[in-house]
Amino acid sequence: xxxxxxxxxxxxxxxxxxxxxKHFDVERDVKLHWIDAVDDESVKxxxxxxxxxxxxxxxxxxxxxxxxxxxxxxxxxxxxNEQIDGLGGFFQAxxxxxxxxxxxxxxxxxxxxxxxxxxxxxxSVSFPQEEIDQLIARNKQSFKVSSExxxxxxxxxxxxxxxxxxxxxxxxxxxxxxxxxxxxxxxxHQKYYLNGLEKVCVTxxxxxxxxxxxxxKVKGWSNKQxxxxxxxxxxxxxxxxxxxxxxxxxAIRVGRILFTRKHPDYLDFSVVNLxxxxxxxxxxxxxxxxxxxxxxxxxxxxxxxxxxxYFFISTEVGKEVAQAALLEIKKEIExxxxxxxxxxxxxxxxxxxxxxxxxxxDGPNAMMDRFLSIDKYGLDYSYYEQxxxxxxxxxxxxxxxxxxxxxxxxxxxxxxxx
Amino acid sequence: xxxxxxxTLDNNLKVIFHRDPSTPxxxxxxxxxxxxxxxxxNKTGFAHLFxxxxxxxxxxxxxxxxxxxxxxxxxxxxxxNDITNYYDTLPAQNLETALWLESDRMLNLAFTPKSLEVQRxxxxxxxxxxxxxxxxxDAWLEFRPLAYQQHPYKWATIGKExxxxxxxxxxxxxxxxxxFYHPSNAILCVAGNFxxxxxxxxxxxxxxxxxxxxxxxxxxxxxxxxxxxxxxTIERNVPADxxxxxxxxxxxxxELYYTxxxxxxxxxxxxxxxxxxxxxxxxxxASEIAxxxxxxxxxxLLMISGKLNKGVSFEQLDKAIWEVLDSVKAHxxxxxxxxxxxxxxETTAVFSDQGxxxxxxxxxxxxxxxxxxxxxxxxxxxxxxxAEMIHNYAQQRLVKTNCSVLKIKASTK
Numbered sequence: 090x091x092x093x094x095x096x097x098x099x100x101x102x103x104x105x106x107x108x109x110x111k112h113f114d115v116e117r118d119v120k121l122h123w124i125d126a127v128d129d130e131s132v133k134x135x136x137x138x139x140x141x142x143x144x145x146x147x148x149x150x151x152x153x154x155x156x157x158x159x160x161x162x163x164x165x166x167x168x169x170n171e172q173i174d175g176l177g178g179f180f181q182a183x184x185x186x187x188x189x190x191x192x193x194x195x196x197x198x199x200x201x202x203x204x205x206x207x208x209x210x211x212x213s214v215s216f217p218q219e220e221i222d223q224l225i226a227r228n229k230q231s232f233k234v235s236s237e238x239x240x241x242x243x244x245x246x247x248x249x250x251x252x253x254x255x256x257x258x259x260x261x262x263x264x265x266x267x268x269x270x271x272x273x274x275x276x277x278h279q280k281y282y283l284n285g286l287e288k289v290c291v292t293x294x295x296x297x298x299x300x301x302x303x304x305x306k307v308k309g310w311s312n313k314q315x316x317x318x319x320x321x322x323x324x325x326x327x328x329x330x331x332x333x334x335x336x337x338x339x340a341i342r343v344g345r346i347l348f349t350r351k352h353p354d355y356l357d358f359s360v361v362n363l364x365x366x367x368x369x370x371x372x373x374x375x376x377x378x379x380x381x382x383x384x385x386x387x388x389x390x391x392x393x394x395x396x397x398x399y400f401f402i403s404t405e406v407g408k409e410v411a412q413a414a415l416l417e418i419k420k421e422i423e424x425x426x427x428x429x430x431x432x433x434x435x436x437x438x439x440x441x442x443x444x445x446x447x448x449x450x451d452g453p454n455a456m457m458d459r460f461l462s463i464d465k466y467g468l469d470y471s472y473y474e475q476x477x478x479x480x481x482x483x484x485x486x487x488x489x490x491x492x493x494x495x496x497x498x499x500x501x502x503x504x505x506x507x
Numbered sequence: 508x509x510x511x512x513x514x515t516l517d518n519n520l521k522v523i524f525h526r527d528p529s530t531p532x533x534x535x536x537x538x539x540x541x542x543x544x545x546x547x548x549n550k551t552g553f554a555h556l557f558x559x560x561x562x563x564x565x566x567x568x569x570x571x572x573x574x575x576x577x578x579x580x581x582x583x584x585x586x587x588n589d590i591t592n593y594y595d596t597l598p599a600q601n602l603e604t605a606l607w608l609e610s611d612r613m614l615n616l617a618f619t620p621k622s623l624e625v626q627r628x629x630x631x632x633x634x635x636x637x638x639x640x641x642x643x644x645d646a647w648l649e650f651r652p653l654a655y656q657q658h659p660y661k662w663a664t665i666g667k668e669x670x671x672x673x674x675x676x677x678x679x680x681x682x683x684x685x686x687f688y689h690p691s692n693a694i695l696c697v698a699g700n701f702x703x704x705x706x707x708x709x710x711x712x713x714x715x716x717x718x719x720x721x722x723x724x725x726x727x728x729x730x731x732x733x734x735x736x737x738x739x740t741i742e743r744n745v746p747a748d749x750x751x752x753x754x755x756x757x758x759x760x761x762e763l764y765y766t767x768x769x770x771x772x773x774x775x776x777x778x779x780x781x782x783x784x785x786x787x788x789x790x791x792x793a794s795e796i797a798x799x800x801x802x803x804x805x806x807x808l809l810m811i812s813g814k815l816n817k818g819v820s821f822e823q824l825d826k827a828i829w830e831v832l833d834s835v836k837a838h839x840x841x842x843x844x845x846x847x848x849x850x851x852x853e854t855t856a857v858f859s860d861q862g863x864x865x866x867x868x869x870x871x872x873x874x875x876x877x878x879x880x881x882x883x884x885x886x887x888x889x890x891x892x893x894a895e896m897i898h899n900y901a902q903q904r905l906v907k908t909n910c911s912v913l914k915i916k917a918s919t920k
Contacts, residue, residue, distance in 0.1 A: 090716060091712065091713070091716070093566070093567035093568070093607070093610075093611055093614075094567045094568070096574045096577070096578075096604060096607065097601075097603035097604055097607050098603075099577065099578045099579075099600075099601045099604055100600045100601065102579060102598055102600075105531075106531070128529065129857055129860070129861070130857055131854075131857045131858055131861070166778075166788070167778075167779060167784055167788060170777065170778035170779040171779040171847075173779075174777055174778070174779040174847050174850075174851060175779075175843070175846070175847040175850065176850060177847075177850030177851050177853055177854040178854070179851075179854065194854065194858060195854060196853065196854055196857060199850075223787075223788075223791065226791075226794055226816055226817070227794045227795065230746060230747050230794045230814060230816075230817075231794075233746030233747070234642050234643075234745070234746050234747070236746075237641060237642045237744075237745075237746065238640075238641050238642075239640065335744070336640060337635050337639060337640050338632070338635055338636055338640045368576065368581070369572055369576075369581065369582075370572045370573055370576050378625075378629055379625060379629075380625065381625070381628075382624070382625040382626070382627070382628025382629050382631075382632070383628070383632070384629070384632050385629055385630075385632045385633035385636050385637075405632075405636050405640075406632070407632055407635065436577070437573060437576050437577045438576075440576065440577050440578065440579045441576040441577070441579060441580075441581070443579060444576075444578070444579020444580055444581075444597060444598055445579075445581075447531055447532065447579065447598055448532055448596060448598075451530050451531065451532050451862075452529075452530070452861065452862055454861075
């Protein structure tokens, strides 16, 4: 019989093979990144616009994003969708705080035809009033549905309080849907799409001439708007409860403003985040789910924006144990501030983190994501060597120091909704 | 084309190996031929609760996730009405850790009372979070027993009610393990950049001494052929009225499954589909509407669901939906529409074959239903479907006597 009590030997990951995309200028300040190491017929093209919700009222960015294929003077929305579908293409658009994304999926044989349809539709979109009215009705309904969810209420309250005093705090309100006008949408589109293209990414084994073809098509959209990213914000700790009648669970969000990966403490703090709530075996999961059974899931994370970032803990727990769960969260944070992490736990987290980095670099689309998340901060792939080195060299003392420095309970924003 | 090799151990464990030289990662996927349909009607939700317990430590290893994370990997699982599937992703050089962990929990579980108590609570919170504490969360808990009167598809994987989860005992857990968790009832897939001989050696090393177990012969209650139109209306505190239409359709092993799939695309996949165009865009009756199939092994459902616009009645909607259904029954669809649907299927297939995890899961699922190589034949089945076949199918199946409808009415308070 084999010995089943002992783990087979494991070996460390020494090196990760990163693939540098090929870079092209769309305009002086606007790049196209291309990865051609794709072994099938798939094509994915992303367009990133300076058209996030930070620019003006939040709902305008969302509405324009949702109406990009709403029709032109020559073509109705239904015809545009029919044509894209007919070519086996898929279209996605979305807006976040700082950017808006348009993504096209298709196969090589049809991609130019799909692209032509999408580019024409975006360039000439006329925002028909009928389409706007339908979108308003849809949004009103889905806003009501979301408002029934405690997670939605907590997330909104968290965003409002975290970014207080900046555009980033803005949230869509129900009454906004009644004030939106076609002129506002036309204006937003003109400013932030037709003059707001920031970046193009192509993942496909196409030819270089195909890339130049894409560049020629979208050159005119290059960004001419100020970026106005919120820079390092000050932290505003407070405790807020959002009442939701009839809820049987309470959503909890705890967090604070922090920094981007350019900050010298970012990597060390990201190890603290992992230990606390960044993976399935984290302390919050082990305690609040696997020991107490208060929740289906709990986790923490670091969110990076262009010029600032934040830390958050997020969970939904049974209403009757909400205060007990908060107390346990506090205890786990204090434990990190007062006790040294064992070498065993630290080694596990380091190995896990580097394994995750390897996995999140697997495949051409994943590789593009790895590239974008450093390019955003003007870093190159050597940064990931620094990541591996910092993880490998993290000490229990450093973890404790970071937890003390950034996770003082009185400095945290605490939201409950339920 | 996905290349793979299969072999079977002496204890009946079926093994699939897929070599992918392009990735530094490995996947170990284990499918157990057990789902919510195999549960006792008075102990529903058990297959899923059991899936949680599989992470509570095994006979020789107190903690499942720790050693895997130590090896740079991670794991998860899902339970459906038909199967339970566990998967581990980790750096290829540490493959053996995943085989060690998975084989040990196939051999024997730890069965601690604490683990049962905690996971019971976790699953109850999952029940609340997903099914009770959000609008429309209980729609499927209501719809299934309407569409199925005998077959165990009449309950959802989370279970009929919370009390079934509260009542699960340690003896239930042990019996369930003995019955379903053994090599004769499992399919293993190893994927990554390995030599075949290495994979054979490693799988043999860790799995060959696990007792074979006895494959349970499935003897599920048969669903009688539906002959009546069924309709149910419930009131809930929701922001808008919602509707769910379900038409019985063949299970996955029947070629007509694929015809039903294409028909559902014609009806309600994407913004140029018929229901979206007519019901949402032109008549503006519904704020959202979609059609899709539930990929079930036994008799499944072709679904149409969505939400009504304010001021629209269920009667108006119902009339409009049947007009759309009658249109696909009246004439075969044009060649152009068929090509459109098939092009979307082709694009989806290319993207869903990306990554070893998708491939490993899919290979196991196909092996369970017949042979793994069907993964490479699916596109051919779709290619052969004609407008006439879809037309015939629609005429036979899109009829009232094959239909169940759930209406969720927003309560006025």
